[in-house]
Amino acid sequence: MSETTILEARGLDKHFGHLHVTRSLDLTVQTGRIHALIGPNGAGKTTALSLLSGNLAPDAGRVVLNGRDITLVDLPRRVDMGICRSWQTSSPFAGFNVGENVVLSALAATEKRVRFFPRASADVDRNSFARSLLGDVGLTVDPSLPVIELDHGARRLLEIAMVLATRPSILLLDEPMAGLAPSDVRVVSDLLLGLKDDHGLLLVEHDMDVVFTLADEITVLADGAIVASGAPDAIRANPVVRALYLQEER
């Protein structure tokens, strides 16, 4: 997986009724670089992520993967192509325990046909893959624990493990650090830095410390349009961004 997979948004536009949530958005996700998407609440960050992941269709514009137009490719098939997103609100499958949630994600990404044999839990390789992912994201709870017993931080970590279970080459993460304890933030940061070399990473994030530590490129959204885009230092110095967003946060 050393190819430079590049996911591109070209002139994406999206309306919800009269609300213009995405305005001619251009974005690039490439391996070896962590791209962070920031902006005030309601700026359209999650919508942008959804347009790239395929659970929303744009009104105009194109989504391009390695030069191929995938605008009309639906959510599951984009996962086949290596694009997988996480969700801002942790929503593990309530009917499955912690370990099974990761196994189910791995299974969903590979089981394209209807199969009734053998049992879903009988694949030893898949099970140990799932367990190794739980270790990778630093989730130390008993895998047989029901997910309802997980606290918020543990759910966030499980969320990332479930994305990794699909063996994506491009990860679109919606606020992966929100609500994590500082020690967990370090674990996830290290994990993302480790993935960076052979994965494309797009990150919607509110934690500015995390953004400026991790990101190689930052795009600032406001009212659905790009206000600024560039290296962290340039963004930090950008007066428009400071006025629009950073000072508002502080």
Place this chain on the structure above:
Amino acid sequence: MADPGAGITTVQAGEEPPPIGGRRMRRSFVLTVAVLAILGVSPLIIEPIGFGYLESTLTRVAILGMAAVALDYIVGYGGLISLGHALFLGAGAYASGILLFHLGDRAWATDQALIAWPFAMLVGALLGWGFGALALRTKSVYFIMVTLAFNQMMFFLFNSLEAYGGDDGVRLGARNRLGPLSLEDDRMFFYVCFALLVLAVVWFNILIRSPSGWILRGARDNELRMRSVGAVTRRHQLAAFVMSSAFVTLAGALAVNETQFMSPGISHWTQSGELLLMLIVGGVGSLVGGVIGAGVLLVLEEIAIGYTSDWAFYVGAALIVIVMLARGGIAGVILGRHRNV
């Protein structure tokens, strides 16, 4: 495979993860065996204790219990509430009944169960494929309404079959033949139905643990989430719908054998409602709950009829009490009120 990492201390690498739900799973197994065992010995013990008249009711418990178990696979595990499954009871009744009805005057007619019953299941599977593919384009309450519409469609189709008595139906006066077994013997017929019920319970227990069954259950919990990790959920839901349809159709074929009477009544939409009621009473999402619900409902009804002409009032009151006291149904109470697996 990489080392599981230092994080997990409670489980060794390569070891199979603990079974789903742990203790609840084992309890569910014990409950399933117990319920089936009770139903299996019931015909032998009802005579001495003065309930001999319930013998044909027990056969109906086995038949409709099978239909309820099959319905539970999509309702309890798929979150797809069908109010149209009686159409498959009708399809099974007419598919095997018509083959039997023409015995002697048509070359294709047959009274062989080994041909008629699988044929009925095939018809049910094909109908389930068509209706399921259309109904699955909708969700939640619309899914209920669309399945109900298909139910009505088939009900009126059966009603219009003048050659088979129209809305009056037609007497068959015989049962299918199954090798050396005499299905005309009510006791033998019960045990054939019971054996098929056991088979259905085992089969659907295999399905809920299968890869496709996991995706079905994941989509019930959160369909968008399931799609976002790559599952083509509709495909697995359709497979579940087809499986469910095929077994309800088999139940329909058995039902027409039980009464030896083929009429559209069996496919009335209220019968779809009754199957759902059986699930609610017995416990949605536990498979064996369908058998419990069928047993409680049909036996209660039969006994109440013997005492009063106002039986429907008392059965209704009893059902309200059961549903109020036993959330998650009877199986839910026995297994504990945890989230269903």
